[in-house]
Amino acid sequence: MDVLIAGAGPVGLTLALALHRKGIAVRVLEKREGLSLASRASTFHPPTLDALDSLGVFAGLRPGGVQVDRILWRRVDTGDAASLDLGILAGETGFPFRWHREQHWLTPALLAALPPGTVCFNAGVVALEQDAQGVTLRTEDGSTHRARYAVGCDGASGAVRQLAGIAAETSDYAHRVLRVLTPLDLRDHVPGLDGLGYLYDASGSCSVLRMPQNWRLIFRIAPEMTDGVAMEEAHIRARIARFFPGLADMPVSGCDVYGVRKAMAVAYRAGRVLLAGDAAHLTNTRGGMNMNAGIHDAMTLAATLRAVLDGGGDALLDDWASARLHTVRHALLPRTDARVATDPAGEVARMAALSPEQARAWAREASMLDIASVGAPKLEDARP
Ligand SMILES: Cc1cc2nc3c(=O)[nH]c(=O)nc-3n(C[C@H](O)[C@H](O)[C@H](O)COP(=O)(O)OP(=O)(O)OC[C@H]3O[C@@H](n4cnc5c(N)ncnc54)[C@H](O)[C@@H]3O)c2cc1C
Known part of the structure; x- marks a missing residue:
């Protein structure tokens, strides 16, 4: 076995398929008895779609998702608005748009593309040993698995990270997030809305995402408000009334509250153990970047491991890790933090004032086109 992966989330399974496609023998050890069905990531950015397309899984998923061609910023109190057409990215990506679908549709597609038996379920990793030749992982049932390299894609719990002795810097964002679902087609009610809108008044905001079956309304809630109060009917109706005048009684088909953390492993490599995805970094959900970044970790790591196994030298792994x-430290986290710190009163005017070049630069950053392939080995190091 060449590579063991802990965790069958979107990152672990993307890595497994990318390695498999490159002829690298891989096994995935997953703690759960099956794939997670939790409602989490919904936003896929262009370079992620390029990656999933290169792995042959996007074409089958695409009809069930929502293509978002335009982003809207709108002041609900003044009517001022700005919009950005993601088509300006054509030529840089095969998919110049955002795509919305729950991540739990991606993981079964990745699993189905892998050879049967690649993923072992009920196989939570509990111990790790490494030597000069390889890594041995032990799972909860006492069985052991050995390979030349192991990758922790086991999410925020970070079991492999801790077993490898890698520390993490963590902090909580002050606010939590209230997510409200409605089946009402908001395009009929919000001028200029396509599939993603940022609605503002002088002191707050609401993000609006069109999903295949419903719309998500995303509100921030203050630390002192309990989850229970946040999800009370009266509170939800007041929030809706503020950003959707005249629609306070819109149908609501669900709601939940989640906390948002920031975390970063201090290293992505300890000998033959590597980290990718949430095991390596966590960000605020604003901008929808963390899973995308994890998939970019996976694609660049697969190319690096191919080059290393072809004799490129372990230093390539250090290059990838650093x-x-x-x-993450200088782009992903600050970029997300800047979006969290947006001034609600000024954001629409700021976006409306962008020159075409500035709008294009904004779209490239928001789409992660500038950072997706960072860490991939140079062409001469990588086998196609
Ligand atoms: C509400 C919400 C909305 C979000 N929206 C977006 C978005 O729009 N865009 C975006 O890019 N990101 C978004 N994210 C973040 C995204 O969900 C995560 O970044 C993504 O799931 C990370 O994938 P992963 O494979 O690294 O980890 P996970 O999805 O957490 O998968 C880790 C896997 O490892 C398994 N595991 C855990 N411990 C062990 C062990 N010891 N041994 C073996 N297996 C183990 C787990 O069971 C799990 O299956 C959102 C998150 C939330 C909570």
Whole structure:
């Protein structure tokens, strides 16, 4: 076995399929008895779609998702608005749009593309040993698995990270997030809305995402408000009334509250153990970047491992690890933080004032086109 992966989330399974496609023998050890069905990521950015397309899984998923061609910023109190057409990215990506679908549709597609038996369920990793030749992982049932390299894609719990002795810097964002679902087609009610809108008044905001079956309304809630109060009918109706004048009684088909954390492993490599995805970094959900970044970790790591196994030298893994860490520290986390810190009163005017070049630069950053392939080995190091 060449590579063991802990965790069958979107990152672990993308890595497994990318390695398999490159002829690398891989096994995935997953703690759960099946794939997670939790409602989490919904936003796929263009370079992620390019990656999933290169793995042959996007074409089958695409008809069930929502293509978002335009982003809207709108002041609900003044009517001022700005919009950005993601088509300006054509030529840089095969998919110049955002795509919305729950991540739990991606993982079964990745699993189905892998050879049967690649993923072992009920196989939570509990111990790790490494030597000069390889890594041995032990799972809860006492069985052991050995390979030349192991990758922790086991999410925020970070079991492999801790077993490998890698520390993490963590903090909580002050606010939590209230997510409200409605089946009402908001395009009929919000001028200029396509599939993604940021609605503002002078002191707050509401993000609006069109999903295949419903719309998500995303509100921030203050630390002192309990989850129970946040999800009370009266509170939800007041929030809706503020950002959707005249629609306070719109149908609501569900709601939940989640906390948002920031975390970063201090290293992405300890010998033959590597980290990718939530095991390596967590960000606020604003901008929908963390899973996308994890998939970019996976694609660049697969190319690096191919080059290493072809005799490129272990230093390539250091290059990959430091490049991805640098990207998270200096692009992913600050970019997300800047979006969290947006001034509601001024954002629409700021977006409306962008020149075409500035709008294009904004779209490239928001779509992660500038950072997706950071860490991939140079062409001469990588086998196609
Ligand atoms: C509400 C919400 C909305 C979000 N929206 C977006 C978005 O729009 N766009 C975006 O990019 N990101 C978004 N995210 C983040 C995204 O969901 C995560 O970044 C993504 O799930 C990370 O994938 P992963 O494979 O690294 O980890 P996970 O999805 O957490 O998968 C880890 C897997 O490892 C398994 N595991 C755990 N411990 C062990 C062990 N010891 N041994 C073996 N297996 C183990 C787990 O069971 C799990 O299956 C959102 C998150 C939330 C909560």
